[in-house]
Amino acid sequence: MTAKPPSMQRSRSQLATAYAPHSLFTFEGGSGACMALPSPGNRAAGDELSPNTQKMISEQIQEYFEAWALRAARGIGLRHPVPLNLAVDGRVVSDERVRVRSGEFAFQIPDHVGYVPFPLSFVCTRCNLHISVDRVERLTDEASRFRTACPSGADSCADNWQQLDVVFAHWSGSVEPITPSHRRWQNGVVQDYDRCENCNEDRFYLHRPPGRLANWVFQCVECKLPRPVQQRDLTTLEELGPLIAQNQALPAEINMEPVSYRASAAYYVHGDRLLVFDQERYIQLLNSTNTGPLVALLSSEYGYPPTAIDDAEKERLLLAAGQGDKWNRYRQFRSFLPTLEAMTPSPVDMINEQRAYLAEMDADWNRTVFAGHQQAVDGIERAGRERTEYVRRFDPVRMALEHKTLTEERLRGRQMPDGKDVSVDLTILDDFLFPDDLGADERSRLLDQVRIRRDLLGMAELRLVRDVRVCEYTFGYTRTSSLPTVQRDKSGTAELPVRLRLFDRVQVGDRGVHPILCLVQSNEGFYIRLDEECVLEWLEANGIRPAPAAPGVRLGGRLIEEYAQMQANEDVRFSRFLDEYRRERSVPRLAYPYVYTLLHTMAHHLLGTSSSMSGLDLGSFGEHIFVPDLAFLVYRRGMTMDLGNLSSMWRDRGDPWFGNEVLERMVDPASLRCGSESVCNHRGGACPDCLLIPESACLTRNELLSRSVLIGRGQPRWDAEGRALIGYYDVARRRAAAAPVDP
Structure with missing residues (x-):
């Protein structure tokens, strides 16, 4: 019987990354080189991860291996086909296909490592x-x-x-x-x-x-x-x-x-991350083979008009929902509208007011009472049907459901055990986020200044979230390269396959299983949602037209439709490693990649600003993007105690004269100047001097980033037109200057 190797303890984040199985390390002092081994002493993560979350992790790992195999096995410049088990671990290869068996995984909280x-x-x-x-x-x-x-x-x-x-x-x-x-x-x-x-x-x-x-x-x-x-x-x-x-x-x-x-x-450790929710009723729609409820929810959420429901059916639905009085008032306004229109002279203001009221009621009922009765337009149906083929981190359907769940669980009306609100609108604040010793007038002036800068940045919503729950996990490793292929001088231009391997099995009970090392954390974050009208104006200013849709359909629905079309085109689709967006001057101006780049770049802008003011390093942040809802989440990553780094930063940087220094810095054009200006512009407006962060912290390994989407004066390197953009901040400032001033 083989002796059990000794084990040691380190922080959980170290055990999942720097000391993950098969890594090489030395003890303090630089002597005594060792190899880390999986440990049977780690406890199961079942209490912290629901079965559905574990299933999602398994699906992500399956997708990760599939995408890796596809890229590593393409064999560019080689004289032979690449055997599949030189691209990925032979333990996930079955009948010449990649098949990850989730039953062979053990989800563990890393407390120990053998060596x-x-x-x-x-x-x-x-x-x-x-x-x-x-x-x-x-x-x-x-x-x-x-x-x-x-x-x-x-x-x-x-x-x-x-x-x-x-x-x-x-x-x-x-x-x-x-x-x-x-x-x-x-x-x-x-x-x-x-x-x-x-x-x-x-x-x-x-x-x-x-x-x-x-x-x-x-x-x-x-x-x-x-x-x-x-x-x-x-x-x-x-x-x-x-x-x-x-x-x-x-x-x-x-x-x-x-x-x-x-x-x-x-040694390069490989893993991923996902948001963790308490309720998964929306997320579970992704696992159903029946796409009807999913398509109905998306259609309702993004304002697609209902099917031809006659007045009798509308009345039945509204009476059942307890909104009979609203229906009667709606019919009265609607029947009186032709009388107003026939008057001479026509009361234009009153007519517009009546039309706005009717449109508002229609939109509200489409989202609520008539939900599920929307037209299943081809683009949304296609996305619901084909989304199983999409890369999960770029899937707009998954983003939409995660955002809806985040909104209900974290952004609206919940409290922490200590009585603080889980989410706080930063244009309103609570007593914990105001600087000390401010009077009522100073607090009011501070909030006014925050709103001004929010509008100058084109934001519709800006919130602090005190309970961002994330699961980060690692499952395998590579050597010599963190990417699926590597080149060597003696191989010329040939791409050599880098093999992605699982952690070796560890004995759990009477079974040998592959450990998945999971870090479940709850930290603070900033939630940002952009102004939809501002985004539409910015797209129009740059000659970018989203997929056409019926009046009243939100931009998010049009982006989902466009994404479904893009995935059929190998030149513009979103693959796992975004190879399509690594080529210069290759992608036409489409709405989805540009909105993604806008959100991603602004997330990095906020992240860099927060890092410089909070004392947290760039690698200790994470990000999550919700393209259909024009929103993103920037949060602190870490398993150590959350000392309120972000809320403390916001409180300490508040000032009645400019609102908050975080927003003041972002509004300042100098905040996006780059020390490698000409070099940075040549590579598309993103480099380590300005927007890049450690690849382990970035969703895309620092792809789909460009300062030009915010401040103009260039374009992303993949933009086929080669024409300088008009920056989003420029459009937002112009809109803010034209907005009526409150008396």
Whole structure:
């Protein structure tokens, strides 16, 4: 029976990322290199994650592997098709398809991590003799005999051994100690050669001159014949070995490369995140094979006109809803309207007032009493039917349902256990968000100034949310690259497949399951919803016309329809890694990608401003975007105690003369100046000096960002027209200047 490895504790976020299974690390002081292993001591996450949330995580992982396989296996520049199990872990491959089995997952809260010493590769600090041990359980016995291998004799051996800080790594996910052993494909099998080809000696010196790792070399102890420091990846060699003799595989595809275990290239953890809700009645519509209720809800939510309901049916529905009086008043206004229109001269103001009242009642009833009786227009039906093929993080249907759930659970009328409101309108505030020692007049002036800047930024709603619940999770890893393909000098322009691997199984009860490390957190965030009329005017100013729709249909419905059309076009669709938007001058001006870029860029603008004022670093924030509702959420990420960083920042930065410094900074055009101005503009208006944040914090790995959507003076790099945009902030300022002033 194999001994259980020791375990250690770290913070949960560290255990899910930096110390996740198969990562390489050293203990404090920089000595004692180890490899992390899955731990059976972690508790199940069932109390914190509902079955539906666990199901959604499993679906996201399935989608992640599918998208990864599609991208990694395209084989650009290679002489052979890419085997599927060189693109993804063979444990998710079945019948040449990617199939992630959710029943083989264990959702865990990371409290512990196992570890073993690694690499078991050592060098004498005096004579450079190299010795390696193949199994950790043999290390103690083997180490006691190290000195017997010394070329100068056991009695004169320095017996001072240093663990190597370099390993062999490969994009298949393999990592091995540095050894003089070589693998070859010979006679149809993989064979190992660990002795000198000249004298059959099995002892080697390892010379490590300063400079590049490529300069390292082994040397036979007896005949002094040099041997290069190189190794071939076992998994890749077994797959591509038969193709080598046929000149169909490149040696660069198979060769491992020496990497410091301290380098990020040795390990990249993979995961995702999702919002966690108490009630999932809307989210559950995504899992139903019957799309009727989903389409009806979307049609109602975004103002699609009802089917031809006659007055008798309307009266029946309204009487059942207890709105008979409103129906009678509506009919009276409607019947009197022709009389007003026939008058000479015509009372225009009164007519417009009556029409506005009727339109308002129609819209209200369409959203409520007549919900479910809307026309199922082709675009919405198509989105409801085909959304299972959409990438989840870009799916506007999922965004719409998440936003509706967020609105009901977090944005409207709930309180925390300590009595504070879960969500606070920042143009109204509560006593906890005003600066100290302000009188009534100063508070009023502060709120007026906040509203002015809200309007200058084109926002319709600005809220602090005190309970943003998010689940972040990790499930697998890659090596040498965090992306599905990698290029190497010796492979030319060929794209080599990076293999995405699951964490190894851990014993839970009587089963071996793959751990999913989950971090469930509740922190503060800012919720922003843009002004729809301002967005429409901005789109029109830049020659961008959303999908046509009936009068009264909200922009969000039109965006959902356009997205459904876009997904059928490989040049403009939203794939997992957004390859379509990495190419220059390739995408026409469409509403959905531009609205997404607008929301995403403003989220990063707010995030950068909040980071500079709250003391939180950029990587400690997260974001969530709701394109159909023209809204986004920026929130603090972290498993440590939430000390009210964002609410404290808002309170401390408030001032009656300019409202709040956060908004004042965002309104200031200088806030979007960039220290790499010309370079930044060339790449589309987003770089580390202005808008980019750590990729682990960004939804899109810093794609679909451009300062130009906010301030003009350029365009995103993917924009095919190449014509400078009019900035959203410019449109918002113009609208604010033209708005009537309250007396």
